[in-house]
Amino acid sequence: MAAKQELVVCKRTEIAPGERKLVTVDGKQIGVFNVGGQFFALLNYCPHYGGALCRGPITGTTLPTNEFKFVYGHEGSVLRCAWHGWEFDIPSGELLINRKIKAKRYAVTVSAAGDVVVHI
């Protein structure tokens, strides 16, 4: 198995909490997200219809409730696909309504020098 490629995306300060950066490597678009100081990377390809997942809003959403109530949660860790609005949990890449459906994820590390590195 080929060794994983390490892609230096940027300095950690270049992606503020709640922000993202899109990078292209070998024809693949990858979205790198800062969720509360932690970095995550997802392939810009929605498992639904191949839409521009990583270009959708970063937001929260209503939590499941048992009554006719609205409880907002997951603020800043939900990514809505830019095409049809499917909601994904950024840290796990899982679709909120069906956790078996996952966006492709990549490991991300931050080097001692402060570089955000995606492992492809």
Place this chain on the structure above:
Amino acid sequence: MIDCDVHNDWATAEVLLPYIDRNFRDYFERGELPGPKGAFPHAHRPWLHPEDFRRQDIKPRNQAEHYSLMKESLLDRYSHDVAILTGEEALEASTLANPYYATALVRAYNDWLADYWLPLDKRFKGSIIVAAQDPHGAAAEIRRMGRNPDMVQVLMSSGSYRPFGDKFYHPIWEAAAEMDLPIAVHLGGQGGINYNPIGCGPTTFYWETHALLLQPGMTHVASAIANGVFEKWPNMSLIIIECGVAWLPALLWRMDANFKSLRKETPWLKRLPSEYARDHIRMSTQPLENPDNKDHLWAVLEAIDGKHTLLFASDYPHWDFDDPTKIPLPPAWRENVFELNARKVYSRLPQTQKAKVAELAAA
């Protein structure tokens, strides 16, 4: 590939100012609008999309980007041969009570379409939008704009004042038949003077409602067939855009059964409703139903001879956009649905050699 539902938008409705009839220009410049300056005069639907009805990755910042983003994200990306432009808010003129103002607005839009959009790209073809609440004004507009060979259909909103087979609308059918243009009905016009598009009264949520917006499509299909539109104007087709597809077989089964018992109500009909549908009703695919088991969908579509009655549509750039490389269609139908069927129903599109051969083979 021929895409039958591509939305060409404006950055501001004020692009219509140079085109609107002087009698109505003041309405636009100084009159009341349903939004800030630059909003298009119309009555809005009571269901608001909670995220915006456009795709989140298509955000034109000016008029030029409406085209450049469309070119990049749709026309070039999927190698379109033809994109049939269906406008955006202009369709909503059908919600206005004043039929004279409504017709003035769609006339201005049609002129802007012909002046601005159609010359941008040789792949573009236009739709003549009409305000159906003004049947005589609409007929005059069809005869006026129908002289432009790049206009390939008449377009009305599915939201309506009455079902479209009704005699009230026969001036529209007459004019379209005279110009040899099919009539398309596109989802929209859900408000104002138009009939509530949902049986039993207004539903609550946007997604719930969107799933039910096939109801007006059903009604227009039944009405056009029962009222003998296709006997009176045998060259006419009715194209249902963005109302879904999988409901049509069930409706036609019911219509055939009822007609066999009660034909006497409509003695002008010579054939079964499903036979008129096969020859005169065409359905755009988007948003194509997508069950887990594709065989379930394909069996239903087979019942309406989907291979010959479906027309591909993407609905770019809306939130329920269908990607032509991903929608579930039987592989053997793709050439028909993506191109040949459209070349047949849109008689003004150039006929390719391939389309002619396919037509001969079918006959």
